[in-house]
Amino acid sequence: MTQIVEIGKSRVLLFSRSGSLLRAPSDANDFISEAWSNEAEVLAIPVERLAPDFLKLSTGIAGEVFQKFVNYGLGCAIVGDITQALEASGALRDFVRETNKGKSIWFVADLAELDVRLGTSPLQSGQG
Numbered sequence: 001m002t003q004i005v006e007i008g009k010s011r012v013l014l015f016s017r018s019g020s021l022l023r024a025p026s027d028a029n030d031f032i033s034e035a036w037s038n039e040a041e042v043l044a045i046p047v048e049r050l051a052p053d054f055l056k057l058s059t060g061i062a063g064e065v066f067q068k069f070v071n072y073g074l075g076c077a078i079v080g081d082i083t084q085a086l087e088a089s090g091a092l093r094d095f096v097r098e099t100n101k102g103k104s105i106w107f108v109a110d111l112a113e114l115d116v117r118l119g120t121s122p123l124q125s126g127q128g
Helices: 025-037 061-072 085-088 090-101 113-119
Strands: 003-007 010-014 042-046 075-079 106-107
Touching: 003 113, 010 113, 025 042, 025 061, 042 113, 061 075, 061 106, 075 113, 085 090, 090 106, 106 113
Parallel strands: 010 042, 042 075, 075 106
Antiparallel strands: 003 010
16 A cells, blocks of 8 residues: 655655555656645655566666656655575666665665655755
């Protein structure tokens, strides 16, 4: 079940671990729609909601999805353990390191890490 929480100065939509997957850039529309209907500024998407190819950067899925979120003024945190994917891809390690330096797209291990990020660094839409 999805739920809304306030973290720092941000309204965060926490998606459940089960539900439709982010398989293609067009799937981002459902996540954006749900965020807007809940007046959320940040999406917290569990890794379980990512299709198997999402983290394969050569597919372009992650880049297009994240760009949509940023274009619509939404922050996004992918929540969960992506260690295996990171170990398999130097490009993904670089991508995660760079996105985590920004203010719009983050990969976090758990909600406690997201809480620290948002509690100390309010989201600034459109940057990152």
